[in-house]
Amino acid sequence: MNEKAIVARLAQLAEIGKHAGGIDRALATPQERRARELFAKWARDGGYALTQDAAGNLFARRAGARTDAAPILVGSHLDTVPTGGAYDGAYGVAGAMCALELLDRRGITLQHPAEAVAWAGEEGSRFPLGCLGSSAFTGLWRLEDVLALSASDGVMLRDALNSAAGGLLPDVPARDAQRTAAYLELHVEQGPVLERGGVPLGVVTAIAGQRRYSITIEGESGHAGTVPMQLRNDPLGAAAEVVLAIESSARDAGETVATIGRFTVEPGGTNVIPARVIFSLDVRSPLDDRVSMVEEAAHRALETAQRQRRVQGSMECLEARPPAPMDERMRAAVHRAITGMNERAIDIPSGAGHDAMCLARIAPAAMIFVPSIGGRSHVGAERTADADLERGVEALAAAIIEVDAALGEN
Ligand SMILES: [Zn+2]
Known part of the structure; x- marks a missing residue:
């Protein structure tokens, strides 16, 4: 992997589902499936063990020294809102893959396995459930109830995931059920706070609770x-x-x-x-x-x-x-990682929902934000500067190392 790998990968993903106004990659459509195929290719090229679960979540596993240890999961989502941008979700998935490769390139051995994860259907833009894949993975929703969801066009998720057009990837082994040691997610801020403050990185304190009336x-x-x-x-x-x-x-x-x-x-x-x-x-x-x-x-x-x-x-x-507070020890580990890079970070709440909300229910979780230009997101014009994208991947790789150490024998 070269230093610009994250920029190149996001450019590759941005071509999938692209049209004049932005990007359309709703869960279990041919476009979204092509993005999963690209993730699978990256995993195979990197020599990572690829698995898939019944909800369409994909996992690329980098082995750890302790084969019995639960994995540190690192991920985000590949689907978009209608006419969405190239960074929301895609950054955290491609960034996780780049972070694993950085660890390889630097010859770092972790105690825990680390898995880059592409969560299925975070945006709820086709099937009526946000964080669909991570809800199924964490058991917040029963798999059978998730698979029984119907899209606005009447198609059931179970059938969509069985179809050749948008379905599960062939020849990818099923993931075994196992514990999760910890969860990290890298994401664009989607708001103006980091840019306005002139700060390159944010450590999420909590994901906001939300009520709609x-x-x-x-x-x-x-x-x-x-x-x-x-x-x-x-x-x-x-x-x-x-x-x-x-x-x-x-x-x-x-x-x-x-x-x-x-x-x-x-x-x-x-x-x-x-x-x-x-x-x-x-x-x-x-x-x-x-x-x-x-x-x-x-x-x-x-x-x-x-x-x-x-x-x-x-x-x-x-x-x-309800709000999902991020784990204190995980946040401290992320701050140590960023300080170790001689970079600055601020604590910041997330007003937007993320897969980390679900993961925080079953494992200690933390999130890293990078600035969004103009604070814009969920639009085709969503942007983050290349240097910020690369810094975020460095911070994620450093955070994985700190978390691996902080988890100790867990
Ligand atoms: Zn997102």
Whole structure:
């Protein structure tokens, strides 16, 4: 492997599923399968033992000195959101492979086996489950329930993974069930914090918990010209107050983000007083009580609006995912690795979900972030500077060594 291997590999992956606006590689499509084939080729070229599980996760194993030891897993995902970028997920998979090769090139013997992993279907862009492969691997979801999921086009995952077009790779042995010693994931930040701070590396403190809601406010519709202002029960005015209350509560809470990304006004006539307003709310924080604070603020604002504006409000929680703190000892090991490189890193929470959330439920886990140019991600224009990509791979390789040592005889 040469120093630019990570850049070259990401360029190779970026060709797969590429179109004018970005990259489409949804789980178990021909494009996503081609990316898995490329990973398999890298593994074979590197002399790593390749295995695959029934959910489509791929593992490339570098042997350790102790054959009985559980492996350190190092990975991310190869699938993308629709019209996604070349770095989200792909960087952590190609980076894991490059890190194993760096260890080889430097003649480093680890106690534990280390496996580069390509997790299947992290984005949930075809089958309705995010972190699909890592959920199945960690037992958060039963394999049979995962395989029974249907895509929006009606295809069952079980059938998609059996098809020649997007299915499991032939001639790859099944992975045995075994313990996981530790998990590391390298990822682009997908936000602006590292770039703004002029810091090349981030060590993730926790992956934010997330709750999603649907909020509905009902009022009374009427003629825009004939109903006097003081006689209206306008749900849109009420919604405006609720939206602003949510925004200020998230600001006051700190380390919390709240987003209203979808907003519907019914019936939607320019000369009709609205009858009903429906909007989404997405609240995330590494601290669960902060998410609760925003939820309570939204409830209070709805109650106030009901009293003062004679409207009817309701709020439904559609999804609640707790925060996933990263392991203290693992974070310390990653910091030691980065300090040893004479590089700087800051602690940073992750507002986005990652496979590490699932892995953190069964093993000590840590994540390393590199800067995203302009903080942009989930778009075709997603970029990270070559030097940052290479530094991240170095940090990952150094972190694997530190983690191997920190795990001791485990
Ligand atoms: Zn990702």
